[in-house]
Amino acid sequence: xxxxxxxxxxxxxxxxxxxxxxxxxxxxxxxxxxxxxxxxxxxxxxxxxxxxxxxxxxxxxxxxxxxxxxxxxxxxxxxxxxxxxxxxxxxxxxxxxxxxxxxxxxxxxxxxxxxxxxxxxxxxxxxxxxxxxxxxxxxxxxxxxxxxxxxxxxxxxxxxxxxxxxxxxxxxxxxxxxxxxxxxxxxxxxxxxxxxxxxxxxxxxxxxxxxxxxxxxxxxxxxxxxxxxxxxxxxxxxxxxxxxxxxxxxxxxxxxxxxxxxxxxxxxxxxxxxxxxxxxxxxxxxxxxxx
Amino acid sequence: xxxxxxxxxxxxxxxxxxxxxxxxxxxxxxxxxxxxxxxxxxxxxxxxxxxxxxxxxxxxxxxxxxxxxxxxxxxxxxxxxxxxxxxxxxxxxxxxxxxxxxxxxxxxxxxxxxxxxxxxxxxxxxxxxxxxxxxxxxxxxxxxxxxxxxxxxxxxxxxxxxxxxxxxxxxxxxxxxxxxxxxxxxxxxxxxxxxxxxxxxxxxxxxxxxxxxxxxxxxxxxxxxxxxxxxxxxxxxxxxxxxxxxxxxxxxxxxxxxxxxxxxxxxxxxxxxxxxxxxxxxxxxxxxxxxxxxxxxxxxxxxxxxxxxxxxxxxxxxxxxxxxxxxxxxxxxxxxxxxxxxxxxxxxx
Numbered sequence: 001x002x003x004x005x006x007x008x009x010x011x012x013x014x015x016x017x018x019x020x021x022x023x024x025x026x027x028x029x030x031x032x033x034x035x036x037x038x039x040x041x042x043x044x045x046x047x048x049x050x051x052x053x054x055x056x057x058x059x060x061x062x063x064x065x066x067x068x069x070x071x072x073x074x075x076x077x078x079x080x081x082x083x084x085x086x087x088x089x090x091x092x093x094x095x096x097x098x099x100x101x102x103x104x105x106x107x108x109x110x111x112x113x114x115x116x117x118x119x120x121x122x123x124x125x126x127x128x129x130x131x132x133x134x135x136x137x138x139x140x141x142x143x144x145x146x147x148x149x150x151x152x153x154x155x156x157x158x159x160x161x162x163x164x165x166x167x168x169x170x171x172x173x174x175x176x177x178x179x180x181x182x183x184x185x186x187x188x189x190x191x192x193x194x195x196x197x198x199x200x201x202x203x204x205x206x207x208x209x210x211x212x213x214x215x216x217x218x219x220x221x222x223x224x225x226x227x228x229x230x231x232x233x234x235x236x237x238x239x240x241x242x243x244x245x246x247x248x249x250x251x252x253x254x255x256x257x258x259x260x261x262x263x264x265x266x267x268x269x270x271x272x273x274x275x276x277x278x279x280x281x282x283x284x285x286x287x288x289x290x291x
Numbered sequence: 292x293x294x295x296x297x298x299x300x301x302x303x304x305x306x307x308x309x310x311x312x313x314x315x316x317x318x319x320x321x322x323x324x325x326x327x328x329x330x331x332x333x334x335x336x337x338x339x340x341x342x343x344x345x346x347x348x349x350x351x352x353x354x355x356x357x358x359x360x361x362x363x364x365x366x367x368x369x370x371x372x373x374x375x376x377x378x379x380x381x382x383x384x385x386x387x388x389x390x391x392x393x394x395x396x397x398x399x400x401x402x403x404x405x406x407x408x409x410x411x412x413x414x415x416x417x418x419x420x421x422x423x424x425x426x427x428x429x430x431x432x433x434x435x436x437x438x439x440x441x442x443x444x445x446x447x448x449x450x451x452x453x454x455x456x457x458x459x460x461x462x463x464x465x466x467x468x469x470x471x472x473x474x475x476x477x478x479x480x481x482x483x484x485x486x487x488x489x490x491x492x493x494x495x496x497x498x499x500x501x502x503x504x505x506x507x508x509x510x511x512x513x514x515x516x517x518x519x520x521x522x523x524x525x526x527x528x529x530x531x532x533x534x535x536x537x538x539x540x541x542x543x544x545x546x547x548x549x550x551x552x553x554x555x556x557x558x559x560x561x562x563x564x565x566x567x568x569x570x571x572x573x574x575x576x577x578x579x580x581x582x583x584x585x586x587x588x589x590x591x592x593x594x595x596x597x598x599x600x601x602x603x604x605x606x607x608x609x610x611x612x613x614x615x616x617x618x619x620x621x622x623x624x625x626x627x628x629x630x631x632x633x634x635x636x637x638x639x640x
Contacts, residue, residue: 077625078634137504145509154510155494234505237494238453240630241637251497252455255374256624257399 056270063263070260071268079240080249080265086160087246088272091225094164095276098221099214102172109173110180127169132230135166140235155237160245163231168224172217179213208288215284219277226269333363334555339380340390341373341459342500343519344420344544348390350571351563360558372498374458380405380549387552388559390419390544392459395614397545410547419546419563420519421578423602424466426534427506427514427521434512438536439470443487448511452502453495454622454629459542460499461622463515464629466540468621469611473538473604482628489636507531517542522576522598525591533593538604544577573598 033041063070074080109121127135139162141147144154153159183206191201229247236243246269253262338348348368355361369376369384377396380386381403389406391397397417400406411417428436434447442449452460467488471481493511496502499520506514507529519542521533546563548556562568569584576591578599592598611617621628 073624079625079630079637082637137508140505140508140510154505154508233497233501234508234510237505237510238456238497239492239495239637240455240633248453248456248497252453253624254378255456255458256622258624261624 059263059266059270062259063267066260066264070264074253074261074264074268079244080246080261082241083244083246083249084265084268084272086157086244087226087269090157090160090164090245091222092276094161094168094225095218095222097165098168098172099218102169102217102221103176103210103214106173106176106180110177124170124173127167132167132228133233136163136231136234139163139166139231144235154235155239155243157243159235159237160232160243163235164225164228167228167231168221171221171224172214175213175217175220176210179210183209211284211287215280219280222276222280223273226273333365334553335365335367336387336553336556336559337385338366338368338388338390339376339384339386340368340370341376341392341544342370343392343523344390344572344575344577345370347420347572347575347577350574351568352559354567354571355559355562358562360555361562364555364559372457386549387556388546388548390546392544393461393614394543394545394608395458395618397547398614400547400549405549406547407550410545413564415564415580417545417547418543418580419560420544420569420572421580422517422519422542422544422576423535423578423605424462424540424542425516425518425521426536427503427516428532428534429512430530430532432532432534436513436534438534439467439484439538442467442513442515443484443491447491447513448493449488449491449513449515450494450496450502450506450511451492451515452499453497455495457498459517460495460502461617462517462540462542465608465611465617465621466536467515468628469540469606470536470538470604473606482632485628486632486636489632492636503529518578518599519576522589522591526576535593535600535602537602538606539602541605541607543580543608 105124109117109124130138139159140154143149143151143159143162145152147153153162187205188201191205192198196204227247228245229251232238232243232245232248236245238244238248246265250262250265253259253265340348345368352361352364352366356364367385369379371379373392373396376384377389377391377399380389381399386405389397389400394417397406397410401408401410426436426439426442428434434441436442436447441447451463454460454464464485468481468485471484472478476484494502494505496505499517502514503516503520503524505511507524516533518533518535521531525531525533546560548560564581566579566581566584569579569581570587573579573584573586573589576589576598579586586598588595589598594600608614608617612620619627622630624630
């Protein structure tokens with residue numbers, strides 16, 4: 001995969017303590033699959049192809065049907081460019097916030113005992129369960145013109161940020177939580193008994209173990225952010241050059257029967273997502289190694 | 292663990308994006324062709340339409356079932372955004388009768404060879420229901436809005452559905468533009484008016500219904516909408532006023548029968564264009580397209596006993612040169628009047 005090409009020989013901490021460094025991450029024994037494992041791989045690839053690879057390919061093919069013209073038109077349309085900039089920058093910002101807040105929330109949920117913890121555990125997942133249009137409605141009544149908090153962020157970029165934040169909240173929490181549960185407190189105690197400060201312990205012991213989980217959650221969160229549409233319908237106002245996001249542009253192209261341009265914008269989002277995911281992966285490896 | 296996690300990162304992320312993007316792109320709904328008639332003498336007709344006239348259609352279907360032609364007809368219906376529904380039919384969704392909000396959505400099916408080119412040859416030119424563009428204000432009209440000129444005053448926070456992503460939102464923009472011309476202004480005046488109007492726009496929600504919801508949540512103090520949408524919302528208990536401007540645009544919603552539809556679909560269309568069918572549209576706030584349709588009391592209208600005041604200057608899309616010309620002139624990406632105004636006003640904000 002892409003990531004293995006970037007840093008092929010990395011020593012990585014393993015699951016089971018004590019960490020047992022491994023020389024190569026992949027044993028090249030692909031022909032040694034047992035029949036059952038082969039069947040499993042076959043089903044996996046078929047499933048993955050039908051649901052992900054073929055639709056993705058269809059998007060790219062659709063976009064390339066118009067040659068570079070569709071891409072060029074999509075990219076040079078200042079309105080589309082503005083929408084792409086807004087979408088990517090807000091999604092990045094939200095991802096950064098999620099990395100910090102999501103990890104903190106996971107930490108609190110795992111390490112602390114308090115009244116209402118069970119309730120919080122359930123509430124965290126609500127953004128997953130709520131239809132996004134309902135989320136938009138909730139956010140509008142909370143942060144819109146009739147806000148009980150006395151703010152009016154509807155139809156501003158803050159609304160885009162809030163909507164992204166809302167729908168992506170659970171990702172980092174839910175990826176970090178199980179890893180944090182598995183983390184042995186003895187290792188931290190050992191570090192402390194050897195004189196490491198809490199910060200050093202966090203930086204050198206905890207963070208490297210959490211890094212892959214945080215990266216995973218961050219990548220999901222970013223990907224979810226750039227494709228968000230539903231919660232913005234009522235909240236952001238879809239104002240061109242101001243609060244219009246890429247998915248609204250895609251929808252506009254579709255409504256105008258410009259499927260190639262729509263697919264072009266979609267494939268640009270795909271490339272951006274891929275780049276961000278690879279970069280996050282590199283950062284994660286670096287943290288896990290040097291932490 | 293870390294290897295699988297890493298793989299999962301890529302897979303899950305790719306999956307999430309793919310789902311999100313393809314969902315917005317596909318709009319394709321599969322529909323298996325069914326035998327139109329079976330032994331028990333029932334006929335299944337497929338209606339695909341935009342969401343607003345669902346109740347009117349259902350009421351008409353009930354009346355239709357009482358006629359000899361309509362006996363034994365069973366309906367399978369699909370409602371959604373007009374453009375999405377039209378694309379779904381073009382992509383193979385089974386339909387016998389379609390009812391869209393814009394002519395272009397039927398034209399798409401003509402181009403796809405699904406609807407006959409003669410669909411507009413009837414006395415109503417393919418139109419099954421009418422409405423007009425209206426101005427919606429909060430109860431009591433605190434801003435004292437009377438006409439289009441009041442919408443460009445300072446302090447007005449205007450909501451209108453997004454003309455780019457919602458085809459039917461284009462009625463509103465065109466009404467605002469053409470009323471200047473109808474009142475004796477030049478094209479330059481009309482463009483200037485539209486520019487001022489866009490300066491007051493605070494939100495362009497995805498559809499007419501979304502715009503109504505945003506308005507009801509208090510996002511703005513004026514909403515440009517359709518008369519039938521305003522009446523319907525008031526019928527369902529929403530509390531606001533609406534104004535039918537002196538100069539406004541007539542909204543025309545087409546209906547058509549597909550080429551390979553069951554003959555009963557044509558009988559249904561005829562029934563829709565009958566005064567009995569039109570009455571049901573009237574009850575839901577649409578203006579009738581057939582002259583002598585009895586217009587009784589329409590709940591939710593400003594004056595339920597005289598629900599449809601005739602504006603002194605009522606223009607149609609034909610006055611603007613028809614949809615093809617209008618779409619190129621006003622809404623073409625980058626070069627159209629509206630995207631250019633949005634570019635100018637968007638950057639000045």
